[in-house]
Amino acid sequence: MAISLIAGLGNPGPTYRNTRHNIGRAAVESLAGRLGAAFKDETRLKVRLAKCRLGEKAFFAVIPKTYMNDSGSPLAAVCRYYKIPEEEIAVVYDEIQVELGSVKISVGGGAGGHNGLEDMLAHLKEGFTRFRIGIGPKMPPEMDLKDFVLGKFTDCQQSLVNKKMPDYEDGLKLLVDRGPLLAMNQVNQRENANTSNDSHADQKE
Secondary structure (H helix, E strand, O other), X not given: OOOOEEEEOOOOOHHHOOEHHHHHHHHHXXXXXXXXXXXXXXXXXXXXXXXXXXXXXXXXXXXXXXXXHHOHHHHHHHHHHHOOOHHHEXXXXXXXXXXXXXXXXXXXXXXXXXXXXXXXXXXXXXXXXXXXXXXXXXXXXXXXXXXXXXXXXXXXXXXXXXXXXHHHHHHHHHHHHHOHHHHHHHHHHHHHHHHHHXXXXXXXX
């Protein structure tokens, strides 16, 4: 199944720029910019939308203009208007259970405690693809989860995010070009290999 729509979740406004919760939104904006596509306001749909092209394939990059916890309604409206089935949607968002700098791709499943994803599932079926960008682990561990995800990256963390952004974009391009299954296998295997290599390096120190 081809991907026809990539949605980046986050919160609107400059206050939330460069926060952990907005990394999905930032990745989709960066991808559209890399492909030379400009976002336009779709006021009645409550989204910003860019029509992107990757070779012979076209897809929508979508940023909800609502807050994270209300992401589902505008994306469902876009899907109804453009007649896009859930299986052709990829949702990009932050994942605290994935290490910062890493990515995991999956299809289906529950919300895993993510409020934006929970609202998506309230308005759409669960068959969409999840492109989860790591922001974990939560440090310090006793910090409130809301404060952590709404906090900004440290300078060192932001530097890593900036370095990894082309990898996030390439993963999303792979989703569009080759479909969820191949992208999931390729990206997840690469991430698992990197994690294993990091673990071996730690053991040698």
